[in-house]
Amino acid sequence: MSQEVVLGIDIGGTFTKLGLVDKSGSILMEDEVRSTEHETIEAFIADIHHHINQRIREMDNKIELMGIGVGAPNGNFYSGTIEHAPNLMWKGIIPFVKLMEKQFAIPAVVTNDANAAALGEMLFGDAVGLENFVMITLGTGLGSGLVVNGGLIYGNDGFAGELGHVRAVDNGRQCGCGKRGCLETYVSATGIKRTVFELLAEENVDSAFRKIPFSKLKPKLITALAEEGDPIAIKAFERTGFLLGRSLADTVAHISPAKIFLFGGLAKAGKWIIDPTYKSMEEHLLPIYRDKIQILPSALLNKNIAILGAAALSWKQLERLKS
Amino acid sequence: MSQEVVLGIDIGGTFTKLGLVDKSGSILMEDEVRSTEHETIEAFIADIHHHINQRIREMDNKIELMGIGVGAPNGNFYSGTIEHAPNLMWKGIIPFVKLMEKQFAIPAVVTNDANAAALGEMLFGDAVGLENFVMITLGTGLGSGLVVNGGLIYGNDGFAGELGHVRAVDNGRQCGCGKRGCLETYVSATGIKRTVFELLAEENVDSAFRKIPFSKLKPKLITALAEEGDPIAIKAFERTGFLLGRSLADTVAHISPAKIFLFGGLAKAGKWIIDPTYKSMEEHLLPIYRDKIQILPSALLNKNIAILGAAALSWKQLERLKS
Numbered sequence: 001m002s003q004e005v006v007l008g009i010d011i012g013g014t015f016t017k018l019g020l021v022d023k024s025g026s027i028l029m030e031d032e033v034r035s036t037e038h039e040t041i042e043a044f045i046a047d048i049h050h051h052i053n054q055r056i057r058e059m060d061n062k063i064e065l066m067g068i069g070v071g072a073p074n075g076n077f078y079s080g081t082i083e084h085a086p087n088l089m090w091k092g093i094i095p096f097v098k099l100m101e102k103q104f105a106i107p108a109v110v111t112n113d114a115n116a117a118a119l120g121e122m123l124f125g126d127a128v129g130l131e132n133f134v135m136i137t138l139g140t141g142l143g144s145g146l147v148v149n150g151g152l153i154y155g156n157d158g159f160a161g162e163l164g165h166v167r168a169v170d171n172g173r174q175c176g177c178g179k180r181g182c183l184e185t186y187v188s189a190t191g192i193k194r195t196v197f198e199l200l201a202e203e204n205v206d207s208a209f210r211k212i213p214f215s216k217l218k219p220k221l222i223t224a225l226a227e228e229g230d231p232i233a234i235k236a237f238e239r240t241g242f243l244l245g246r247s248l249a250d251t252v253a254h255i256s257p258a259k260i261f262l263f264g265g266l267a268k269a270g271k272w273i274i275d276p277t278y279k280s281m282e283e284h285l286l287p288i289y290r291d292k293i294q295i296l297p298s299a300l301l302n303k304n305i306a307i308l309g310a311a312a313l314s315w316k317q318l319e320r321l322k323s
Numbered sequence: 324m325s326q327e328v329v330l331g332i333d334i335g336g337t338f339t340k341l342g343l344v345d346k347s348g349s350i351l352m353e354d355e356v357r358s359t360e361h362e363t364i365e366a367f368i369a370d371i372h373h374h375i376n377q378r379i380r381e382m383d384n385k386i387e388l389m390g391i392g393v394g395a396p397n398g399n400f401y402s403g404t405i406e407h408a409p410n411l412m413w414k415g416i417i418p419f420v421k422l423m424e425k426q427f428a429i430p431a432v433v434t435n436d437a438n439a440a441a442l443g444e445m446l447f448g449d450a451v452g453l454e455n456f457v458m459i460t461l462g463t464g465l466g467s468g469l470v471v472n473g474g475l476i477y478g479n480d481g482f483a484g485e486l487g488h489v490r491a492v493d494n495g496r497q498c499g500c501g502k503r504g505c506l507e508t509y510v511s512a513t514g515i516k517r518t519v520f521e522l523l524a525e526e527n528v529d530s531a532f533r534k535i536p537f538s539k540l541k542p543k544l545i546t547a548l549a550e551e552g553d554p555i556a557i558k559a560f561e562r563t564g565f566l567l568g569r570s571l572a573d574t575v576a577h578i579s580p581a582k583i584f585l586f587g588g589l590a591k592a593g594k595w596i597i598d599p600t601y602k603s604m605e606e607h608l609l610p611i612y613r614d615k616i617q618i619l620p621s622a623l624l625n626k627n628i629a630i631l632g633a634a635a636l637s638w639k640q641l642e643r644l645k646s
Contacts, residue, residue: 074611084611132479144576148476148483154577155471156455157615165609166573170493177609250489254469254577256478286488286500288397288407292480 002064003028007052007104007319008311010113010304011035011072013087013140016044016306018052019062021311025124028063029055030304041090041099068100068108069314071116071306073143076158080110086176087140087164113306114161115138115152117263117298118145119316120309125261125299132257134248135298136163138266138273142184142191143175149257163251164188168243180191187244189219189265195236196222207232238270241276248277249284252293263298264304270297316322325387329641330375331634332425333436333627334358339367341375342628343386344530344634348447350384352378353627360552364422368600372426378496380416391423391431392637394439394629396466399481403433409499410463412468432640436460436629437484438475440586440621441468442639443632448584448622455580457571458621459486461589464499465507465514486574486638487511491566510567512542512588518559519545530555546592560592564599571600572607575616586621586628593620 007026014036020029031051038044056063074085080097082088100108111119118135121127127135131150137143140162146153153160164184171230172181173194185191196209196217208218208225209232225233240276248260266273278295285293298305328351329488333340335358344459397408403420405411409638423431432441441458444450449595450586451542454473460466465487469476476483487507488500495504496517519532519540531548532540532555548556571583589596601618608616621628 132483148471148478149474151472152576153471156581157579157612159611160455160471160577160579162576162609162611166576167569167607179607179609246490250573251577253485253489254483254574256474256480256483258479284490284502285487286502288482288485289480 002062003277004066005063005180006066006098006311006314007068007234007306008309008314009048009068009070010116010310011070011075011082011088012113013073016048017307018048019304019307019311020052020055020065021308023315025308025311026305027307029059031055036089041094041096044090045099045103056296058139067106067318068104068316069116069310069312069317070096070100070108070110071113071310071313072096072110073113074159075110075112075115075155077109077115078158079109080108083108091092091249107314107317107321109312110312111152111310112143112144112145112159112161115145115154116309116313117143117305118147118152118309119302119312120305121298122147123312123315124182124308126296126306127259127261130258131180133253134251134255134257134260136244136260136262137187138262138264140190142186142188146255150217163247166247168247168248183243183247187247187266188241192236192240192266193217193219195239199232199235199239203232203235205231209233219265221274226269234272237272240266241273242280244273245277245282246284248281248295252281252285252289256289257293259294259296261298262298263301267297267301327389328386329389329634330391331630331632331637332391332393333373333439333629333633334393334398334405334411335436336396339371340630341371341444341628342630343375343378343388344403344631344632346638348631348634350627350630352367352382352494353630354378359412364417364419366420367413368426386425386622388429390429390633390637390641391427392439392633392640393419393431393433394633394636395419395425395433396436397482398433398435398438400432400434400438400477401481403431403515405433418588430637430640430644432636433637434475434633435466435468435482435484435634437466438468438477439632439636440466440628441470441475441632442635443622443628444584445630446638448628449581449619450584450589453581455578457574457578457580457583459583459585460566461585461587463511463513465511469578470580486570489570489573491570506566506570510563510570510589515545515563515589516540516542518562519555522555522558522562526555526558528554542588546595549592549595557595560595561599563589564596565603567596568600568603568605569607571604571618575604575608575612579612580616583616583618584621585618586624590620590624
């Protein structure tokens with residue numbers, strides 16, 4: 001008998017990651033295609049179809065593809081579209097679910113990448129059984145998935161959970177969205193990089209960062225240098241955590257979650273980012289919320305959480321369709 | 324045959340309002356008792372019981388009391404308690420539901436007053452059928468009830484939805500909660516009063532407010548003077564709306580509601596508060612959320628929404644118990 005799997009897809013600006021995932025959350029096969037190589041969205045989808053079919057043949061057709069789940073920037077669960085995603089090359093409103101279902105002839109579903117991450121944590125990570133939690137994804141930007149009463153918040157238009165764009169600093173740094181002072185201009189891979197250079201300007205201390213141009217600084221190095229005691233690296237994490245914690249205190253005043261998970265490159269910095277974030281959050285919380293909430297790295301930090309989450313979304317859809 | 328009703332209770336710092344409410348949201352009887360007159364919570368509850376029994380007798384016992392719903396500051400839906408409510412005279416954690424059920428021998432349920440208001444709007448006001456909306460109550464402080472996916476957000480601890488204490492201004496006004504710059508220190512009956520006096524200090528213009536001491540200023544007068552063209556009154560509303568709108572933009576980034584309702588004395592100011600709030604919210608919104616959200620006064624502005632909401636909560640509980 002063949003094994004039932006779904007296709008989890010994580011669409012990023014440069015690469016699109018593919019995974020065949022069974023019901024227990026095991027990834028049986030992983031692959032990727034370039035997101036930037038195709039002139040049209042139809043060509044891109046045809047390429048995914050080609051890749052997956054080939055891989056299924058390589059597995060001696062022992063699996064049966066049941067559904068498709070997609071995590072994408074500005075992916076809209078309600079409409080099945082990807083809308084005006086700033087980092088993708090396809091502009092406007094893309095009817096992604098419709099195109100996928102036409103190509104694959106099985107049910108497809110889309111959500112934004114941070115919502116997919118929250119679902120991944122809920123089905124296969126440390127949020128199993130949690131009714132109220134927050135997932136913060138720290139990549140080039142800051143994404144978020146909010147879960148209350150056991151379900152994701154999609155909001156009226158399908159675009160709820162954009163904590164990357166709450167007001168972190170009045171009249172602060174220029175954001176890609178056109179506003180100033182958005183949280184992701186401070187708290188993200190790019191944000192902490194900007195903070196390192198702000199600190200190089202403000203402070204006089206010696207630092208390994210003084211030899212590295214802005215365009216060459218990789219966020220990973222900030223953790224490595226913090227471990228070595230570099231004062232700019234340590235201060236950059238403190239400042240980043242202060243702003244993240246202060247904003248999370250306001251998120252708690254909205255939805256009062258049990259736990260807050262961090263995912264992504266910056267989350268891999270562990271205590272360097274988590275300790276100052278927790279301290280600042282507690283300091284800014286309304287007293288009734290204090291000493292109740294955990295901030296911790298995602299249990300799936302070293303896995304492709306968006307593939308797992310997109311797959312989880314597909315499994316949920318298939319269940320709904322069955323009932 | 325006797326008519327089935329529930330008792331809706333709205334506990335405030337000075338008065339506690341009581342109403343017998345039928346299933347369609349009609350208030351058959353209203354009454355009130357002083358919240359401050361009783362040494363113990365038990366004496367307070369015995370007084371409510373006495374009042375209600377007397378009123379039911381006056382109605383020739385033609386009604387049957389099925390359940391009790393309570394809206395109270397810091398009321399906790401999960402635990403049935405009222406916890407450390409700053410404006411009530413009973414300190415600590417009060418097992419309110421337990422005490423009410425003991426006294427009345429029917430099911431009781433409690434939530435905070437702003438959540439009750441949201442339920443009132445959802446069952447008997449303009450939020451009928453809305454899956455995602457926000458209720459802001461503007462009284463002495465600022466309360467909020469958040470509804471997503473058709474249900475109230477209670478959060479992990481039952482205390483979600485404290486938008487009165489999000490950070491409106493960095494290192495701003497002293498708040499009763501111990502923090503500084505909380506939204507309710509600017510946006511509430513007390514908040515706008517503080518703003519009037521801030522403006523009297525900042526500006527040189529003539530204003531009727533110059534003859535009124537702080538302790539005598541009633542918030543209603545601010546609307547009346549705005550109508551007469553008083554520049555301080557108009558500017559006070561603009562400043563209040565600016566800060567409310569800016570904070571609501573962050574609330575939208577969390578839950579993306581279809582509508583935001585305002586309730587309470589300040590909401591009765593109508594366009595004076597709503598226009599600057601809407602303008603500021605739109606200005607601070609992430610572009611994907613613009614031109615989608617309405618801010619409007621509660622449909623129950625001149626009714627006791629908390630009694631209706633508390634009653635709605637009780638009706639919901641009775642349905643749950645039946646099924």
